Every structure is written in structure tokens, then in C-alpha cells.
Amino acid sequence: MSTDAEKGRLVAGLWCTDVLAGLPDFVDGELSEAEAAAVRAHLDGCDWCERFGGAYSGVVARLRSDGPAREEAPDITAKLLGRISEG
Ligand SMILES: [Zn+2]
Numbered sequence: 001m002s003t004d005a006e007k008g009r010l011v012a013g014l015w016c017t018d019v020l021a022g023l024p025d026f027v028d029g030e031l032s033e034a035e036a037a038a039v040r041a042h043l044d045g046c047d048w049c050e051r052f053g054g055a056y057s058g059v060v061a062r063l064r065s066d067g068p069a070r071e072e073a074p075d076i077t078a079k080l081l082g083r084i085s086e087g
Contacts (some may be wrong), residue, residue: 002086009048012041016048027080043084 008016019042025031026039043049 009046009060011046012038012044014038016042016046019043019049021048022079026083029083035064047076 006017008019019026019039022031022035022039026036029036031039
């Protein structure tokens with residue numbers, strides 16, 4: 001298994017880029033249980049995403065820019081962290 005700097009790392013069957021792309025749905029609880037579990041497992045075991053954490057809110061905001069973005073970025077980050085800790 002090789003790592004690709006552009007995609008991040010492959011952890012728990014997901015690339016970092018896949019995880020980041022799915023974060024809005026993850027935060028909104030729109031992923032299936034299996035998908036959400038995979039995202040949690042990835043974030044749990046991926047220090048690349050952990051280091052990237054500070055940028056989550058910006059990434060999420062950008063991904064959501066084509067839809068109604070009613071929530072403040074810090075709130076999204078808090079919800080995301082809450083979901084991760086739900087374990
Ligand atoms: Zn990652």
C-alpha cells in the first residue's frame with residue numbers, strides 16, 4: 001500500500017480526500033451507518049487528518065458553498081468532533 005501525497009493516506013479503506021469530500025454529509029448525518037463508521041474509523045486512525053483538523057471548517061464551508069450554509073463553521077467543527085467522539 002503506497003501513500004499518495006495528493007490524496008493523503010488510505011486508512012480504514014478511505015482516502016483522506018474521500019473523507020474530506022464526505023465531511024458535509026458526515027456532519028449532517030446523511031451518510032449510512034457503515035459510511036459514517038468508516039469515516040470515524042479513518043479519522044480515528046489518521047494523523048494526517050488530525051493535523052489537517054484546523055482546516056476542516058474551511059473545507060466544509062467550501063464544500064457547502066453551493067447550498068444553504070446556515071451553520072457557522074465553528075458549529076460544524078463542534079458537530080464533527082461530537083460525531084467522532086460518539087465512536
Ligand atoms: Zn486521513
